[in-house]
Amino acid sequence: xxxxxxxxxxxxxxxxxxxxxxxxxxxxxxxxxxxxxxxxxxxxxxxxxxxxxxxxxxxxxxxxxxxxxxxxxxxxxxxxxxxxxxxxxxxxxxxxxxxxxxxxxxxxxxxxxxxxxxxxxxxxxxxxxxxxxxxxxxxxxxxxxxxxxxxxxxxxxxxxxxxxxxxxxxxxxxxxxxxxxxxxxxxxxxxxxxxxxxxxxxxxxxxxxxxxxxxxxxxxxxxxxxxxxxxxxxxxxxxxxxxxxxxxxxxxxxxxxxxxxxxxxxxxxxxxxxxxxxxxxxxxxxxxxxxxxxxxxxxxxxxxxxxxxxxxxxxxxxxxxxxxxxxxxxxxxxxxxxxxxxxxxxxxxxxxxxxx
Amino acid sequence: xxxxxxxxxxxxxxxxxxxxxxxxxxxxxxxxxxxxxxxxxxxxxxxxxxxxxxxxxxxxxxxxxxxxxxxxxxxxxxxxxxxxxxxxxxxxxxxxxxxxxxxxxxxxxxxxxxxxxxxxxxxxxxxxxxxxxxxxxxxxxxxxxxxxxxxxxxxxxxxxxxxxxxxxxxxxxxxxxxxxxxxxxxxxxxxxxxxxxxxxxxxxxxxxxxxxxxxxxxxxxxxxxxxxxxxxxxxxxxxxxxxxxxxxxxxxxxxxxxxxxxxxxxxxxxxxxxxxxxxxxxxxxxxxxxxxxxxxxxxxxxxxxxxxxxxxxxxxxxxxxxxxxxxxxxxxxxxxxxxxxxxxxxxxxxxxxxxx
Numbered sequence: 001x002x003x004x005x006x007x008x009x010x011x012x013x014x015x016x017x018x019x020x021x022x023x024x025x026x027x028x029x030x031x032x033x034x035x036x037x038x039x040x041x042x043x044x045x046x047x048x049x050x051x052x053x054x055x056x057x058x059x060x061x062x063x064x065x066x067x068x069x070x071x072x073x074x075x076x077x078x079x080x081x082x083x084x085x086x087x088x089x090x091x092x093x094x095x096x097x098x099x100x101x102x103x104x105x106x107x108x109x110x111x112x113x114x115x116x117x118x119x120x121x122x123x124x125x126x127x128x129x130x131x132x133x134x135x136x137x138x139x140x141x142x143x144x145x146x147x148x149x150x151x152x153x154x155x156x157x158x159x160x161x162x163x164x165x166x167x168x169x170x171x172x173x174x175x176x177x178x179x180x181x182x183x184x185x186x187x188x189x190x191x192x193x194x195x196x197x198x199x200x201x202x203x204x205x206x207x208x209x210x211x212x213x214x215x216x217x218x219x220x221x222x223x224x225x226x227x228x229x230x231x232x233x234x235x236x237x238x239x240x241x242x243x244x245x246x247x248x249x250x251x252x253x254x255x256x257x258x259x260x261x262x263x264x265x266x267x268x269x270x271x272x273x274x275x276x277x278x279x280x281x282x283x284x285x286x287x288x289x290x291x292x293x294x295x296x297x298x299x300x301x302x303x304x305x306x307x308x309x310x311x312x313x314x315x316x317x318x319x320x321x322x323x324x325x326x327x328x329x330x331x332x333x334x335x336x337x338x339x340x341x342x343x344x345x346x347x348x349x350x351x352x353x354x355x356x
Numbered sequence: 357x358x359x360x361x362x363x364x365x366x367x368x369x370x371x372x373x374x375x376x377x378x379x380x381x382x383x384x385x386x387x388x389x390x391x392x393x394x395x396x397x398x399x400x401x402x403x404x405x406x407x408x409x410x411x412x413x414x415x416x417x418x419x420x421x422x423x424x425x426x427x428x429x430x431x432x433x434x435x436x437x438x439x440x441x442x443x444x445x446x447x448x449x450x451x452x453x454x455x456x457x458x459x460x461x462x463x464x465x466x467x468x469x470x471x472x473x474x475x476x477x478x479x480x481x482x483x484x485x486x487x488x489x490x491x492x493x494x495x496x497x498x499x500x501x502x503x504x505x506x507x508x509x510x511x512x513x514x515x516x517x518x519x520x521x522x523x524x525x526x527x528x529x530x531x532x533x534x535x536x537x538x539x540x541x542x543x544x545x546x547x548x549x550x551x552x553x554x555x556x557x558x559x560x561x562x563x564x565x566x567x568x569x570x571x572x573x574x575x576x577x578x579x580x581x582x583x584x585x586x587x588x589x590x591x592x593x594x595x596x597x598x599x600x601x602x603x604x605x606x607x608x609x610x611x612x613x614x615x616x617x618x619x620x621x622x623x624x625x626x627x628x629x630x631x632x633x634x635x636x637x638x639x640x641x642x643x644x645x646x647x648x649x650x651x652x653x654x655x656x657x658x659x660x661x662x663x664x665x666x667x668x669x670x671x672x673x674x675x676x677x678x679x680x681x682x683x684x685x686x687x688x689x690x691x692x693x694x695x696x697x698x699x700x701x702x703x704x705x706x707x708x709x710x711x712x
């Protein structure tokens with residue numbers, strides 16, 4: 001198992017200013033570099049405290065690139081539907097050069113109706129746009145004189161500059177939350193996978209990962225070369241009770257944030273998002289204890305969290321990378337730094353066969 | 357007079373890799389911070405060696421923000437036509453927070469037909485899109501629950517996150533190359549001005565600046581509060597002959613780069629860009645000696661460049677900021693660092709009344 005850090009701010013201006021949040025987050029990036037974490041990532045969202053402090057993940061990752069030399073830099077995810085593929089391919093290629101080839105490029109479809117509405121993109125087109133744009137971006141990275149004739153974008157012949165530092169291009173991940181078919185397609189396409197165990201049953205995720213790995217191998221991609229990244233909120237303290245108290249507070253705030261962000265699903269229906277209308281209810285019946293007991297949250301003393309990780313490893317395999325959500329912004333900088341130090345010094349080194 | 361650094365790469369993969377160019381540029385950013393330069397800026401262009409290494413200026417500026425604490429960070433310019441105003445406002449607001457309020461936001465219309473074609477934007481719409489997007493971005497920065505009903509974009513009510521660190525918003529500049537009317541409009545709107553003396557006669561620029569300052573004051577904006585930034589390529593060496601030799605080489609390479617980028621103006625006509633079809637010829641008849649004699653390039657020994665700056669100050673006033681193009685990428689990192697050190701240590705301190 002490898003471990004990285006993912007930033008998913010759920011604070012708004014009434015909680016913590018953007019300047020303070022990013023100052024803290026960049027100090028945590030320095031700590032991730034120092035402690036040997038594999039990556040730092042950040043999400044893309046808009047308008048709501050639910051991720052809204054990060055409308056452009058590449059901007060944050062570039063700031064991280066400017067002050068680090070080793071840690072990898074990941075979008076988690078970036079949304080091709082909300083910008084032109086030439087723009088997104090270009091900025092990720094710049095970041096890849098600025099960082100000396102440290103970019104992991106995860107792409108997502110997005111799922112919040114208000115975001116699609118603001119960008120004037122019909123949510124029903126989400127999947128087709130995703131597939132088209134990822135195809136365009138990979139071609140812009142790996143080919144010259146690209147002529148692209150898509151349904152939504154047509155351009156060329158053009159040769160993207162700068163050429164990516166990683167050849168033929170940065171590792172591509174698909175960030176998928178729920179769909180079995182998306183996992184199968186990602187495997188066939190040779191894309192790495194990034195997902196959030198929190199939103200589905202353990203057996204369901206086991207099934208998704210089995211499908212993904214089988215399709216990856218069946219399509220002729222090198223077995224075992226696929227990367228699977230799972231995201232977990234994480235609060236660790238020497239005292240397990242203190243960790244639980246803080247973790248519960250953090251989870252409450254995160255749940256409040258997602259509840260506001262998905263509210264418009266109460267009145268939205270899309271064939272591209274079957275069942276998403278149930279998100280509203282799901283966020284209203286979210287229980288901290290059952291999530292903790294189900295190992296959807298990594299919260300507790302170092303020993304407790306080590307136990308959780310061994311259970312997770314037995315469920316999903318240990319050729320996994322876990323992205324730890326250590327700083328939604330509701331707990332203090334010191335709390336997040338403590339979580340990272342305890343993970344790096346007391347949890348990860350004692351895992352069976354697992355170093356960051 | 358104040359002085360900053362602007363990056364306008366004109367190298368392609370055959371000259372210098374993107375990784376090397378950005379590694380050098382970020383070391384020069386550190387030097388700008390150390391030597392007390394007022395700002396670092398970078399351009400936005402695509403596909404051609406003419407600026408094409410920087411398709412997203414915010415990405416580079418964020419890397420600069422991550423490793424500096426004082427120097428201001430400017431787009432030079434960024435092009436609203438090529439991305440959604442929510443996206444551009446959002447990433448600039450992120451950069452403003454990441455940098456602790458150091459963003460200067462300069463917007464431009466762009467002028468290369470191949471860039472418009474790739475983004476599927478009719479070049480004739482360039483001015484209307486520019487005006488609409490700058491309006492939208494300023495509203496997203498300074499208002500909440502924004503409802504925007506433009507010709508090209510409609511959205512809202514939305515409240516942009518994060519809120520900018522600078523209140524009500526980062527200083528707005530209009531980057532304009534040639535049009536007198538654009539200068540007048542910028543003054544009336546209370547926008548700061550950024551321009552390139554290289555592309556017009558001295559008398560013409562004097563006239564533009566007179567118009568701009570007069571319209572600024574007539575519209576009720578505080579006289580003297582307007583900022584004017586002029587961009588100059590700059591090569592300084594202890595030995596003036598060495599500076600000229602290197603400066604001529606650099607200018608030749610820059611001229612070759614712009615010639616390739618504007619080639620499609622030979623077959624493009626747009627009412628939004630009157631006279632631009634002459635750019636092709638203009639780039640073919642560009643002469644180093646006459647540009648140097650006309651003080652369009654700052655090249656020579658410290659004493660020679662000091663003389664040029666005193667002439668420029670007498671033409672345009674000394675309430676100016678000059679952005680020095682020190683690293684197109686064709687000269688070495690050491691040459692660029694020498695230019696910056698000599699400017700900071702031997703030229704600027706000896707100017708009449710002028711410290712960086």
